[in-house]
Amino acid sequence: MSMTTPPGWYADPGVPGSERWWDGNGWTAHTRPLGGGASYQQGHQPSYQPAPRQPGPVPRRRSVFLGVVAGGLMLLATVVAGITLFGDDGTKTVPRSAPTTSEPAGGPTGGGDESPTAExxxxxxxxxxxxxxxxxxxxxxxxxxxxxxxxxxxxxxxxxxxxxxxxxxxxxxxxxxxxxxxxxxxxxxxxxxxxxxxxxxxxxxxxxxxxxxxxxxxxxxxxxxxxxxxxxxxxxxxxxxxxxxxxxxxxxxxxxxxxxxxxxxxxxxxxxxxxxxxxxxxxxxxxxxxxxxxxxxxxxxxxxxxxxxx
Missing domain, CATH: 3.40.1000 (Protein Transport Mog1p; Chain A)
Known part of the structure; x- marks a missing residue:
């Protein structure tokens, strides 16, 4: 069964740090700062402790392979970002695809509890x-x-x-x-x-x-x-x-x-x-x-x- 993303404020896929209004069919021209519906709570982000490294050297062949893979992924991410943010004429565009998350900005990570109102x-x-x-x-x-x-x-x-x-x-x-x-x-x-x-x-x-x-x-x-x-x-x-x-x-x-x-x-x-x-x-x-x-x-x-x- 296909799901339709409801209208609301979502993280702007083309402008980091901003939210853009999704009207249920496509992105509109209306934007606001990320979390504009509720202020962020500082100091509550989960901490992250890297796992200790296992003893013993990593074989050189494996290190080279991992480096090649990491470099390739970074290059792919850069190309995708370029396609997403810029049109053929170099002007900034916003993708027409729907938000991939069903949870609007201002949820658990934003500290807000308000649901988007219909436009x-x-x-x-x-x-x-x-x-x-x-x-x-x-x-x-x-x-x-x-x-x-x-x-x-x-x-x-x-x-x-x-x-x-x-x-x-x-x-x-x-x-x-x-x-x-x-x-x-x-x-x-x-x-x-x-x-x-x-x-x-x-x-x-x-x-x-x-x-x-x-x-x-x-x-x-x-x-x-x-x-x-x-x-x-x-x-x-x-x-x-x-x-x-x-x-x-x-x-x-x-x-x-x-x-x-x-x-x-x-x-x-x-x-x-x-x-x-x-x-x-x-x-x-x-x-x-x-x-x-x-x-x-x-x-x-x-x-x-x-x-x-x-």
Missing amino acids: PSADPDVLVDQLNGITLPIPDDWEKSDSMVDRAVTMTTVADRECPGETNRYCRYGRVMSSTATQTDAATPEALAKEDIQDASDALYDEDSIGNALYGGVKSHTVVRSGAVTVAGRTGYLVRWKVETGSGPGGHVQSLAFPSTIGAESLIVVRFAFDAGSEGPPLSGMDTITKGIRAIGDTTGGVGSSIGPS
Whole structure:
């Protein structure tokens, strides 16, 4: 019988000294120091006394053999660690495999007795931005994405196609990503949305992070909507462009900015990219997702209320 590792904080297999949240299906972006749920008790580690050596010399042939074996094991461990910690491009990655232990960090070795609490990220019908304290409803025929772009949580359409401007590459028809606004002096949602829309257009339709023009580049744009909007009970602002690309039918890109519902109420920016054309998602989906954004734990009426976390 197969066993599924329950959601919880586990030792991060890619970052020693840290714990990472396992949502029951895969690793999330949320980390904390090892034992963050309970302090370690010092001085209670079991002592170890090596067994006395047996009299008499060890034959030289056996010593050489043991040295070769030990060296080989060390080399194998180094190679495995390199594969685990670094991707093909040298960037640090986290393995997608489940934790191998059924006991969460903070157990006997950590001195804690608390069991992990469930995170709403296990709900297949919502995309959870735990850092910013919000959930976004996932439309039919969409799915959560494993990729992290600029530390944003992302969802995409299930369907994809060969990118119009690139062969042997595939693009999703729709993408939505939520993140905390950083590297900006914008003090209001309106200022942030108007500032971010150009960057969103460039990132989603002009060139990707390594310079590939997947849509043949953005040739022009038209502002189709701009104005205030209520998001999760907060006053936000959105700007929506229709972009014409060098290849394919182009699409719509939107920057939605609003204050977080937690902490210092930092500004959140949600970027939308819906491909145009008959196979692209309906543009009304942008409004549906916007209306369904909720603070984590909010079960009030309206779009998305039935799929909010408990």
